[in-house]
Amino acid sequence: MDMMFLLLLFCHVSSAEKHSLKYFVAGSSGVSDFPEFMGAAVFDGFLVGYCDSNTRKVETKQDWVEKLLENDTQQLQYYNHECFEYPPKVFKDRIHIFKQHFNQSGGVHVLQRMSGCEWDEETGEFNGFCQYGYDGEDFMAFDPKTSTWIALKPKAVTIKEKWNADKARAKHCEIYLTQLCPEWLKKSLDYGRMTLQRTELPSVSLLQKTPSSPVSCHATGFYPDRATMFWRKDGEELHEDVDHGEILPNNDGSFQRSVDLKLSSDTPEDWRRYDCVFHLSGVKDDIITKLDKAKIRTNWGKIIIRIEKDGSSNITIPITAAVVVFAVVLIAVIGFTVYKNNKAN
Known part of the structure; x- marks a missing residue:
């Protein structure tokens, strides 16, 4: 699940009036014991689907998502395509191209993409977005209103011109962000409303x-x-x-x-x-x-383990518990010493 944390660093829970459907995709090069490609689908801040190049399958993380995909084969086909067909190969090729473009040889490199849409339920306004990051920096963003790519770094200008020359790809992105994604977001809201819009007191x-x-x-x-x-x-x-x-x-x-x-x-x-x-x-x-x-x-008088915001644990052992811990350690040391002596004899 550590790899999922890398994909969902900027994930947050949406408000009651605003809803979002986001797809996080990442490809890597030079990282051992790590999938070369992985993707996640997140609705209103909840992880609803995951896949990577090692497991080679789409994993649904919510019960209502399974029902949705059973009744919407178009979305299921899209997830299979995004996980196992087009993006995995494209991300690998792009990392290779970027390394050549930036005169990079070897080392660890990561290409990320966040795409999706947001819907304001009060105003009815939809906003689509698609953004790339390379080696931890914002790199390129797509504007669905103009159907063009925008360089977020000076070094991305040359690549932006090549991407804008591919009119078919730009049109595909525009249709996905302005038509398909809003349709799927509303379906997700219909299927997940009972789960995601519940109220639970603490x-x-x-x-x-x-x-x-x-x-x-x-x-x-x-x-x-x-x-x-x-x-x-x-x-x-x-x-x-x-x-x-x-x-x-x-x-x-x-x-x-x-x-x-x-x-x-x-x-x-x-x-x-x-x-x-x-x-x-x-x-x-x-x-x-x-x-x-x-x-x-x-x-x-008890051992206290407090989980901090950064994920680390802060362990405090009061004097009464410290005595118990010391006694346990002492017994273990004595037992090990007796064992060694008996074995030597």
């Missing part, structure tokens, strides 16, 4: 690492990601001594968020004046959690 907990740590109001399992969360004191929203965490995705497609409150200057008797408010867009009633010391789940 479970809210009060957490505290140590008695002197901030109290964290943690909400998890909510959907969609359009949610606000804050601390109040005597009914007034707090802005000082409050740390708002970002909304992060869960593995099941739902979201989580935390808001920390520093209470160093307050006595435990004053805690009842605080509460945590969670509001989910489209839901009338808020979830209000009173600050109650008896309901705080503390991690003191």
